[in-house]
Amino acid sequence: MEFFHKVPNINFLKARKLAMGMSVVVLIIAVVSLFINKLNFGVDFTGGVTVQVAYPQPAELRQIRDTLAAAGYKDAIVQNYGTPEEVLIRLQPKQGVSDKDTGSAVLTALQKASSSVKLEQVNFVGPEVGKDLATKGALAFFLTLTGILLYIWFRFEWRLALGGVAATLHDVVFTVGFFSLFHLEFDLNVLAAVLAVMGYSVNDTVVVFDRIREDFRITRKGTPFEIINLAVNQTLSRTIITSGVTLLVVIALLILGGPVLHGFSVALFVGIIVGTYSSIYIASATALMLGVSKKDLMVVVKEDRNVDDMP
Amino acid sequence: MLNRYPAWKNITVILVTVLGILFALPNLYGDDPAVQISENNATLTDATTTQVEQALDTAKLPYKSAALSDNRLLVRFGDTDSQLRALDVVKKALGADYSVALNLAPRTPQWMRDIGLKPMAKGLDLQGGVHFQLLIDLDAAVQNKLQRDATDIRGSLREKLIRYEDVTLSGDAINITLRTPDDTAKAKAFISSQYTELTVTDGPQPNTLVARFSPKDVQQLRQVAVEQNITTLRNRVNQLGVAEPVVQQQGGNSIVVELPGVQDTARAKEILGATATLEFRLVDYGANAALAQQTGHIPLDDQLFPDKAGNPVLLKRDVIVSGDQLVDAVSGYDQESGTPDVNVTLDSVGAAKMGEVTRTNLSKPMAVLYIETKTENTTVNGKVVPVHKKVYTVINVATIRGIFSKRFQITGLQQEEAQNLALLLRAGSLAAPMDIVEERTVGPSLGQENIKQGFYAAVLGFALVVAFIALYYKIFGVIADLAVFMNLVLTVALLSLIQATLTLPGIAGIVLTLGMGVDANVLINEHIREEVRAGNSPQASIHAGYRRAFATIVDAHVTTLTAALMLFLFGAGPVKGFAVTLSLGILTSLFTAIMGTRSLVNWFYGGRNLKKLPV
Numbered sequence: 001m002e003f004f005h006k007v008p009n010i011n012f013l014k015a016r017k018l019a020m021g022m023s024v025v026v027l028i029i030a031v032v033s034l035f036i037n038k039l040n041f042g043v044d045f046t047g048g049v050t051v052q053v054a055y056p057q058p059a060e061l062r063q064i065r066d067t068l069a070a071a072g073y074k075d076a077i078v079q080n081y082g083t084p085e086e087v088l089i090r091l092q093p094k095q096g097v098s099d100k101d102t103g104s105a106v107l108t109a110l111q112k113a114s115s116s117v118k119l120e121q122v123n124f125v126g127p128e129v130g131k132d133l134a135t136k137g138a139l140a141f142f143l144t145l146t147g148i149l150l151y152i153w154f155r156f157e158w159r160l161a162l163g164g165v166a167a168t169l170h171d172v173v174f175t176v177g178f179f180s181l182f183h184l185e186f187d188l189n190v191l192a193a194v195l196a197v198m199g200y201s202v203n204d205t206v207v208v209f210d211r212i213r214e215d216f217r218i219t220r221k222g223t224p225f226e227i228i229n230l231a232v233n234q235t236l237s238r239t240i241i242t243s244g245v246t247l248l249v250v251i252a253l254l255i256l257g258g259p260v261l262h263g264f265s266v267a268l269f270v271g272i273i274v275g276t277y278s279s280i281y282i283a284s285a286t287a288l289m290l291g292v293s294k295k296d297l298m299v300v301v302k303e304d305r306n307v308d309d310m311p
Numbered sequence: 312m313l314n315r316y317p318a319w320k321n322i323t324v325i326l327v328t329v330l331g332i333l334f335a336l337p338n339l340y341g342d343d344p345a346v347q348i349s350e351n352n353a354t355l356t357d358a359t360t361t362q363v364e365q366a367l368d369t370a371k372l373p374y375k376s377a378a379l380s381d382n383r384l385l386v387r388f389g390d391t392d393s394q395l396r397a398l399d400v401v402k403k404a405l406g407a408d409y410s411v412a413l414n415l416a417p418r419t420p421q422w423m424r425d426i427g428l429k430p431m432a433k434g435l436d437l438q439g440g441v442h443f444q445l446l447i448d449l450d451a452a453v454q455n456k457l458q459r460d461a462t463d464i465r466g467s468l469r470e471k472l473i474r475y476e477d478v479t480l481s482g483d484a485i486n487i488t489l490r491t492p493d494d495t496a497k498a499k500a501f502i503s504s505q506y507t508e509l510t511v512t513d514g515p516q517p518n519t520l521v522a523r524f525s526p527k528d529v530q531q532l533r534q535v536a537v538e539q540n541i542t543t544l545r546n547r548v549n550q551l552g553v554a555e556p557v558v559q560q561q562g563g564n565s566i567v568v569e570l571p572g573v574q575d576t577a578r579a580k581e582i583l584g585a586t587a588t589l590e591f592r593l594v595d596y597g598a599n600a601a602l603a604q605q606t607g608h609i610p611l612d613d614q615l616f617p618d619k620a621g622n623p624v625l626l627k628r629d630v631i632v633s634g635d636q637l638v639d640a641v642s643g644y645d646q647e648s649g650t651p652d653v654n655v656t657l658d659s660v661g662a663a664k665m666g667e668v669t670r671t672n673l674s675k676p677m678a679v680l681y682i683e684t685k686t687e688n689t690t691v692n693g694k695v696v697p698v699h700k701k702v703y704t705v706i707n708v709a710t711i712r713g714i715f716s717k718r719f720q721i722t723g724l725q726q727e728e729a730q731n732l733a734l735l736l737r738a739g740s741l742a743a744p745m746d747i748v749e750e751r752t753v754g755p756s757l758g759q760e761n762i763k764q765g766f767y768a769a770v771l772g773f774a775l776v777v778a779f780i781a782l783y784y785k786i787f788g789v790i791a792d793l794a795v796f797m798n799l800v801l802t803v804a805l806l807s808l809i810q811a812t813l814t815l816p817g818i819a820g821i822v823l824t825l826g827m828g829v830d831a832n833v834l835i836n837e838h839i840r841e842e843v844r845a846g847n848s849p850q851a852s853i854h855a856g857y858r859r860a861f862a863t864i865v866d867a868h869v870t871t872l873t874a875a876l877m878l879f880l881f882g883a884g885p886v887k888g889f890a891v892t893l894s895l896g897i898l899t900s901l902f903t904a905i906m907g908t909r910s911l912v913n914w915f916y917g918g919r920n921l922k923k924l925p926v
Contacts, residue, residue, distance in 0.1 A: 001783045006844065052757070103752065104577050120757040122576070126748030129444060132562075140881035147873040155866060189816055192878060192886040196823065196893065199874030203827070203867045207834065210863040238830075238837045241783065245776055245833070246826035252772035253822055258764035260436070261819055268823070 004237045013229045016285040023170060023282060030177020037180045042187030045134050047127035049091040049102045052120040053110060058084035064110065071109035082259035086120065137191045144195060145169065148202045156209055157296045163287035164205045167278040171201040175271045179263075189264040197271025200246070204239065204279040211235045212284065216297045224293050228284050243276040313850045314917035316910050324910045327902070328797060334804035337419045337430040342438075343375060343387035344394035344755070345416040346401055347572070350409050355384055359405070366404035372397050385416055391755050412553050413439065413572030413755060431806050432555070433571075434814030434888060437762050439755035440571035441579060445544075445745040447564050452536035452743030453483075453529055460506060460522075461485045462630060467505065473498050477611070485509070487520040495520065508532075533564075536742035541566055546738035547582050565748070576752050584747055587683045587735050588634030589721070593668070594676040594708055595625040616680060618705040619723075626678050626705070631668045636661030640736035642729040645722055651729040652720045653736070666716035673714070679707040679721050681732075684744040765818035772822045773799065776829055784836045785925045790911045791832035794903040798828045801899035802892065817888035824896025830867065831904030835860040839924070849921035857909060864905060872897050 043050045053059075061078050064087060068076045073091055081088035091102060103122035110117045145165055153161035175194055179186050211231040219227055250272060254265040348363065349355065360379055363386060367374055374397065375387040386401070388394040394413060402411045415438045417430050435442050458480060464487065465478045475498070476488040487502075489495045495518045502522060503511050509522040524532065541558055544566060548556040557569040573579050595613045603609050604623040613625045639656040657665060669677075681704045707723035724732065753761075776795060781788040802821055806813065839856030847855065875897060878890035916924075 002840075007841075054756070101577075101580075103750065118754065118756065119752070120754045122750060122752040124747070124750040126444075126446070126746070128446065129749045136881045140877045143881070144874050144877040147877065148870060151870055151873060188886060189819075189889075192816060192882065192889045195874060195878050195882075195886075196889070199871040199893075200827070202870045202874065203830070206866045206870050207830075207863055210866055214859075234841070235837075238833050241833050241837075242827075242830045245779060245829045246823070248775040248779065249772040249822055249826035252775060253768050253819055256764055256768040256771055257819065258761065258815075260761065260815055261764075261768075264816065264819060 002237075003240065007230075008233050008236055010233060010236070011229060012232050012280055013225060013285060013288065016281060016288070019281040020285060023278075027170065027173050027177070030173050030180070033177055033180040037183065039176065039180050039186045040183050041130075042185045042190075043090065043123055043125050043130075044188040045130045045186070046092075047125050047130040049106075049125075050121070050123045051089045051091075051103055051106045052081060052086065052122070053089070053107070054086045054118045054120050055114065056085070056116050059087045061087065063113070064089070067109055067113040068106065071105070073106065073109075076106075133188065133191075137195075140195060141172070141198070144198050148198070152202075152206065152209065156213060157292065159287045159290040159292040159296065160209050160212070160283075162290060163283040163285075164202060164209065166286045167205050167275075167283035168198050168201050170278045170282045171197055171271055171275045174274045175267055178270050179267070184266065185263055187263060189261065190267045193264045193267035194271065197268060197275060200268075200272055201275035201278060204243070204275050205283040207238065208232060208235050208279050208284060209287075212287075212292075213297045216294050224288060224291075227294075228288055228292075232280050232284055239276055239279065243272055246272055313854045314913045316913045316917070320906065321910050321914070324907055327801070328907075331797065331801040331804040334428065334807050335800045337417065337423055337428045338803055338807060340418040340420070340430070342415040342417050342430075342433070343389075344391045345385050345387045345414045346394060346397050347412050347414040348384040348386070348401060348405065348409055349382060349412075355379060355382055359409075360384055362404060363401055366400055367397060370396070370400045372400060385414070387416055391759055395755065410551060410553075412551075414555075415572070429807060429810065431803070431813040432810055433758075433762075434812045434817065435569060435571060435751065435753050435758075436815045437758050437765075437813065438571055439753050439758040440569065441573050441576050441753075442749070442751040443568040443570075443580070443583060443747050444561065444749035445540075445566045445568065445583070446748045447537060447540055447566065448744045448746070449533045449536055449564050453524065453532050455743070456532055457483070457485060457524070460509065462628065464502060464506070464522075466629060467501070468498060471497075471501060473501065483523060485522040486514060487522065488514075488516075489518045489520070492518060494518070537564065537566070539739075539742035540745060543739040543741050544568060544583060547734070550734050550738055551579060551582060566745070572755075576750070580747060580750075582731070582734065584745060585683070585731070585735055587681065587732065589637075589732075589736065590633045590680040590682065591631040591665070592626040592629070592678050592680055593631065593672060594678050595627055596676055598625050600625040616703045616705050618708070624678060624705045624708065626680065631677070632657060632661040632665050634736055635739065637736050640733040642726075642733035645720065648722075650722060651724050651726040652722045653724065653729050653733045654718070654720055655736070656718050657716070662716040665719075666714060669711050669714045669716070672711055674710055674712070676708050676710050678705050679723070680704070681706045761815050765815050769818060769822050769825075772825055776825055780829060780832070784832075786915070787836050787839070787912070787925070790908050790915070791829065791836065791904075793911065794832055794908045795825060795828055797907055798896065798899050798903045799825060801903065802896045805895045805899065806892065811891055812888060813892075814888040816886065817892045820889040820892030821896060824893060824900060827871065828896060828900035828904065831860075831864045831900055832908060834863055834867075835904065835908065843924055849916070849924040852924060853912060853916060857905075861905065864901070868897050868901050 059080070061080065065076065065078050068078065068089065075092060077090040079088055080086065089106060091106070103124055107119050145168060148168060149161050149165045152164045172194055175197055179190065208231060211234055212228055215227045215231045247269065250265055250268045253261055254269060257265055348359070357379065360377055363384065364377055367386070372393050373389065374393070375389060377384065377386045386397065388397060398411060398413060405411065415433060419428065419430065461478055461480050464485065468475050468478070473494050474490040475494070476490060479486050487498060489498055499511050499520055502509060502520070506522070508524055508528040510525050511520055511522045513519070514521045537560060541560060545558045548558055548568065548570065551570070551573070553570045553573055555571055557567065559567055561567045568583060570579060595610060598610050598613065600615065600623040603615055603625055609615050610625070612628050614628055616624050616626055618624050636658050637655055638658050641654045643652060643654055644650065645652045683702045684700070707721060777792045780791050780795070784791060799821070802824065835856055838860045839852050842852035842855045843849070872894060875890050875894040878886055879894065882890055
């Protein structure tokens with residue numbers, strides 16, 4: 001089976017201005033949404049208490065809300081989690097009560113109303129922990145970005161490095177914006193997924209860059225435009241297969257991974273799709289606009305080692 | 312000759328494969344839900360085993376086995392339901408002296424255990440349990456030390472006959488007021504030489520001194536406080552009898568405690584977070600406590616505390632012995648009255664001090680002051696913040712009837728109070744108050760559910776990948792599939808080898824590397840196809856395909872590894888688990904894709920006269 005019997009000849013970069021314009025519009029929407037909707041941060045970041053309980057029969061959410069309100073938790077958010085039998089209750093920290101005891105207090109109240117309720121999970125996160133997490137997440141993000149920039153600069157060239165960083169940034173803003181726009185909960189696992197998307201996106205970009213460099217070195221004629229277009233076309237088959245296979249796996253996680261991994265899988269799903277797009281349009285097109293040319297990549301490298309001696 | 316591998320490379324690949332399978336194997340056996348029984352300060356015997364077996368038989372609870380090893384009795388069950396019911400049954404049958412905890416016991420056969428092969432440890436999200444993060448109030452630790460020094464200085468000055476007006480604390484300084492310039496000079500020299508951690512300077516008024524910690528000492532005090540708190544927490548956790556607890560420092564001022572299998576989080580929290588300690592002080596029987604409370608005129612050397620009924624008691628400022636000078640504490644019953652008590656043993660310094668004080672104060676009253684730090688939320692500038700509050704209670708006032716030093720009893724407690732107090736005194740006191748700032752409790756059934764979901768997701772993901780690649784690249788696809796499978800085996804083997812903890816995000820990491828691990832194989836196969844299309848011979852195509860893919864594969868893996876590394880450095884808990892599996896998966900993918908597939912391809916096609924390449 002083959003998707004492309006010969007190297008396709010699609011003029012990807014011809015549409016680069018249109019694509020970049022679209023990307024800019026989408027990113028503006030993402031940023032505006034981040035300002036207006038903000039992110040629906042999970043308890044990992046905001047602090048507070050979540051209690052997950054399971055009933056033997058489908059849970060009566062209204063009854064649970066009433067029970068909790070009677071116990072003094074009027075602002076409790078009660079929703080189903082995964083299955084109709086399971087319920088997730090979210091509470092904000094309250095004055096006068098120690099947060100630590102909220103979980104057991106909620107459970108006691110629910111048990112009084114229905115003795116068959118079972119405790120599945122209690123998460124209590126103090127506000128200082130959440131803040132710490134947000135800072136660390138931001139730091140990890142910027143350091144990863146810097147690491148990527150330096151690596152591509154060192155291995156390739158600064159124009160490509162900037163292209164790679166632009167693409168990675170694009171993917172992250174898009175994914176986070178997606179979570180903001182659709183009010184999806186942003187928890188610790190989603191943060192991990194976003195950072196994994198960075199790794200994936202750059203992986204994809206580097207493969208295309210590698211081909212761009214190779215083509216610049218072996219082709220005698222041709223404008224940078226033509227050569228980059230050629231490289232994108234040559235790697236297209238690989239790009240689609242790798243992204244497709246990774247997406248298959250993410251779909252498996254999405255279907256069977258359960259509610260805990262749901263946000264994680266959604267972030268990866270979105271991230272991988274935009275990551276594939278961005279290595280073509282954002283990364284390569286940025287490098288082209290910055291004027292990358294043959295002479296920038298003509299470093300004499302001895303590549304004549306016998307492959308059989310390689311590890 | 313093209314596409315032939317030297318023997319050593321083939322042997323390396325085979326060796327790594329065999330070792331990988333061996334190390335990954337223990338994970339196939341799964342676990343039994345189990346109940347683990349241990350006894351504090353005593354050895355378990357076969358009698359206990361019989362007792363437990365009988366209790367389970369009476370309750371008609373089927374169990375798989377009950378085995379005693381390493382002073383732990385492990386009872387295995389078929390399902391979590393019987394395990395949970397058995398927990399109650401066993402607890403009731405054995406009483407309070409035993410620690411009974413839930414555990415997951417791996418089902419690996421004996422020979423594997425004998426050569427040290429173990430499955431990955433399961434995280435709390437997969438086996439149930441509780442995770443705490445405690446934040447240490449380090450400023451309080453420094454303040455406590457300052458207070459102790461102030462008390463100490465008061466006593467020493469009196470002993471050295473240096474006359475002082477007052478020794479008080481204000482902020483981060485001890486203010487000492489003395490009578491004469493001569494005394495001031497003497498006190499300054501004495502304090503500087505005896506209390507090296509304090510820097511003594513002349514105060515603003517004549518005959519006053521100000522003593523402070525240097526920044527370096529503050530730093531050291533903080534580190535010591537963290538370490539002491541960790542030690543104390545370890546002791547307390549051991550007293551709780553948890554299967555495989557984790558107590559470790561995280562960052563500068565917090566400690567993470569993980570208690571797999573623990574369900575009774577209320578008690579765990581009570582014991583971990585408790586800051587209860589004791590002080591023995593003399594009662595100022597000459598003064599009228601009630602009057603002092605009314606008028607607010609408290610004698611200079613005294614402090615006012617409530618007793619259990621809320622009545623005021625005047626105690627001397629000086630502490631005879633405090634909780635950290637205890638070496639042992641056992642709860643029991645007073646032989647005469649039959650009321651609960653705590654039998655206390657002091658260390659030599661404490662014993663000497665106690666002996667001296669009781670000798671000079673015969674038939675005068677002495678009090679036991681119980682100090683507990685409680686945390687309450689208050690609102691400061693619109694934000695809810697936790698505040699520590701010390702709660703003092705005089706639990707007992709007794710007349711000193713004889714000289715005692717090393718051993719004595721504390722009475723005046725309820726039974727449960729006596730038990731908890733003994734446990735806390737035994738485990739040592741905390742150097743600084745702590746707050747639970749994060750708690751994650753996972754029920755055992757949810758853990759099972761998480762394992763199931765993770766397992767199914769991994770199987771489905773793997774099946775999809777394998778089917779697609781085999782269809783797409785035919786023989787080369789099958790070889791790539793073998794590589795992806797080996798990638799999975801090696802990742803699991805490495806995780807087992809380093810005894811990493813597997814969490815649900817960790818499983819997601821493994822599943823994700825399956826997808827990304829395919830990438831290297833795709834790169835190689837795409838390059839080979841390209842060479843074939845360009846009209847090269849099959850052997851030359853394989854050779855050139857691998858050669859050209861090599862640099863790309865390394866670049867792509869290194870960049871992904873960069874991101875995984877950042878995740879590891881800055882991630883917490885589950886994110887870290889994800890980062891570990893992702894990084895290991897990337898490394899094994901490098902090996903299997905480049906060396907593993909090559910040795911298969913060379914063995915299959917190398918040196919053969921091929922007309923066409925099925926790729």
